[in-house]
Amino acid sequence: MTTALKRYGLGALAIAVTIVVFIIPLAFMALTAVKDRREAAKLDFSWPTTFNFLENFQDVLSARKFMLVTAFINSTILTVVSVTILVVLAAMVAWILQRRRSRWNGVANFLILSGLIIPPAVVPTIWVLQSMGLFKTLPGLILIEVAFGLSFCVMLFRAFIASIPKELDEAAVIDGCGPVRLFFRVIFPLLRSVIITVIVVQSVHIFNDFQNPLYFLPGDANATVQLTLFNFQSQFTTSYNLLFMNILLITIPPFIMYLFFNRQIVAGMTAGAVKG
């Protein structure tokens, strides 16, 4: 009796609460995005009388000389390139770190931990980027994302590599594999599942990043999606439908990621956290 009550009663209550707390704000966003300007300005939670999806979609894309399109291209390049570099570099570090014990390990562990905790020093980073000629450039921001993401990725890879039997390496070495071939031909393919995790988690993270582009990639020509959204906030104060359409559009990539890689995302974000 009581268990049935708990099973259905508590469940129903939880569903009701999540609808109010989570679903309604998200639905509000989606509904406002398809309203016309006048209706959106009321800011109420109502079913749109007319659906202006395509119109709003076109308007928001073409605003400020197709800034959002530029932004999507930039964000895609930023995400793809920095995640690729991150995966390769972090896996290399993690592999050596896990396999070869030496006095460097202490240093490396300390540095990894620092990278997780220490807030990056902004202006000095700009100063370094500027001296390399990379400030306000996409390559500069890519390297920034790599530098700031390394610690987390190395951690994930190292935990996973520990589960790969070492005998495999030894067999390959006996077969005459050099370290490069050993790593890229033998080890790397075995990391497939953790690589997917890293890719998914870091893509969402970098795609959503606001602070780093704000500091290291200012200027309209290089806008990323988050920066563009932020700038639209002050520009579209009278067209909430377009503002929300913009939010809706930049929510779609993470949403698709979530649909397909739900498990990896959760695994990646909790890994290193509750290690067994």
Added chain:
Amino acid sequence: MTVNTAPTVSAARPRQAVAPKRRKGKSAYPYWFYLPAAVVYTALFLIPTFASFFFSFTRWTLTDFTFIGLDNFVQFFQEPALLKGLTNTFIYGAVTSVLKVVLGMLLAVLLTSQIIARGYLRSVIFFPVLLSSIGVGIVFTILMDPSKGMINKALEVIGIEGPAWLVDPAWALVSVALVDVWKGVGLATVIYIAGIVSIPAEYFEAAKMDGASSFKSFFNITLPLARPATATVIILSLIGGLRSFDLIWAMTKGGPGFTSDVIASVIFKQYQAGFYGLSTAGNVVLFLIVTAIILPLSMFLNRKEVEQ
């Protein structure tokens, strides 16, 4: 988190470490694999971090600097606007961490019990974690509008006059913290779920046999055995909370006035104004605060865990 991993693992496998015999001095695990990562990390993280200690004692224009001793730090602790950022950082970190721990724990217990629609609940609670802070910030800025916003309109229906949220000096910071919890509680929940699932089921069964109420088994089994999860949630949300910038910048920009400024937003404002030395000093202050809180805390939390 990793603090305790390294020593235990390396202690466990001292023999294996020597195993890959180098042939003529060449290891199968060459150190140069560290190199590309080390170069990027050194140039863009370590050097700026070290440089920040130097430049925080200067008045700096990026091309020129004048050494001014402790002036920047004095300014930080004297100027009311900057000091406000400092205290707010603590409040924000504490409020978000505590709420995430408590709510995350409760939700995780609920979602590991036998209720209906667990899959739906888990997905819907976790999804906001993946949303962009800016998007969430804008949506809630509009929902929290004092007169036209949906939240206050809804409260009005049930006869409560809601606060002015983001534009009320007394509420602004708390309002942003609440949105932060809305967005982040999903992560705390899944971490707790992982922690609770790893508790052997026998404990709960044994407790049930002894006739312990579910309250009792929560306090005597779940809570203590999920301590690693608690440690993780606290540390992750503190690191995030103390450094938090995106959401605050999207929702209040530190306003009204300076009432919801945190160190990260102060750093940005000083940077914008061209006060690079002062901005960097803010970074150093943030660095000191974060390490001074996180390091002892993680050592404390992890030691307890070992004792268990």
Added chain:
Amino acid sequence: MTTSNRRRWTSLAVGVTALAVALTGCGGGNASGGGGGEKTITWLVDNTENTVTYAEQIAKDFTAANPTIKVEVETRPQGGEGDNIVKTRLSTGDMADLFSYNSGSLFHQISPEQNLVPVTSEPYMANVSDSFKPVVTAGKEIYGVPVGTGNAGAVLYNKKVYEKLGLSVPKTWSEFLANSRKIKEAGTDPIIQTYQTTWTSQLFVLGDFANVAKADPDFAANYTANKAKYATDPAAVKGFEHLEEAAKAGLFNKDYASATYAQGLEKLANGEGAQYPILSFALPELKVTFPDKLNDIGLFPLPGDDASKNALTVWLPGGVYIPKSTKNLDEAKKLQAFIASKAGCDSQTKAVGANGPYLVKGCDLPEDVPAAVKDMLPYFEDQSKNSPALEYLSPVKGPALEQITVEVGSGIRSAKDAAALYDEDVKKQAKQLNLPGWN
């Protein structure tokens, strides 16, 4: 050991590449057209749509009048990034033949005496308004001609509301308060404030500066020299006090804390609010959003204590300057002359409409100019009735004024406190600029 060696080499390699990149960082061609009697000159302007539109119109009309000279408009970003580009191109001798840049304190930061061609004695300078000359003067020489229109930091008000209640334009602060009370009694919001767009909160202070300057003509100089302070100067502190007084009297719209600039303009246009202290840059926006209401809007200066000294705080247009590095000095001067002529103003009006008075003599505004612009004209014409905003007279400006004024208007901080806090805020800027008297 080999590792540490290797490290050293790579760090060296990184250093070398960084240096190489830094050395090649600057560039940019210098296209000077030649031969055939036809010349091309370049003109660098900022990249706002408004500026580019009128600059291209001027270039076109200029070439029509001078068929042998072509003008190529180049653009640069705005803000600090643009400032740096201008400074770099000047110091490397790589500047366009002419360039547009701010007048006032920013103008002084580009070392005019070192970098620019003085034009004091050129005949076309006779066309330039005397109100403008001081803000493009360094030492004894004048260096630029105005482009764009003047603007004001003033109160935009809804004339219909005023008419309905039989009010007249206030000349003093107490008249302003009396008007506001009457408006409130009639059920309209007397003063619009919009703190969601924080910069709009500064107008009570910034827009009051002309009154400060008339009461204390040396304030700007003393302020720059660290001798006058907002908190202690009885005229200067008024701006903060007026804001506090208006807030305490409950004269703001109810949603002042969450309202935005755009909403403020809407309230003003609809007559939901009567008076909005704001920059006249709002007029073109009103024109776009509420074209049929534009002529309901009038303008008066922020009132001070003394009706006879009530003056308008003006935001002067930027200047067009010629760098010493130009190889086409004569042609560049011809363009300058064109800009400082009636034909130049007409080009601009044709391109973007007239949003304020031109600071060129003989430039009449078209008949259909907005009512608020007409209200500005008498103040612009008589130098005793206007003063440039403080930012044109002093490089000392703190970054946090907008937060501080929000605090005063929201009742978080008292006027006295706020003025003192702003004086502190300003110190950082003065020290950063290494101004004499501040260290």
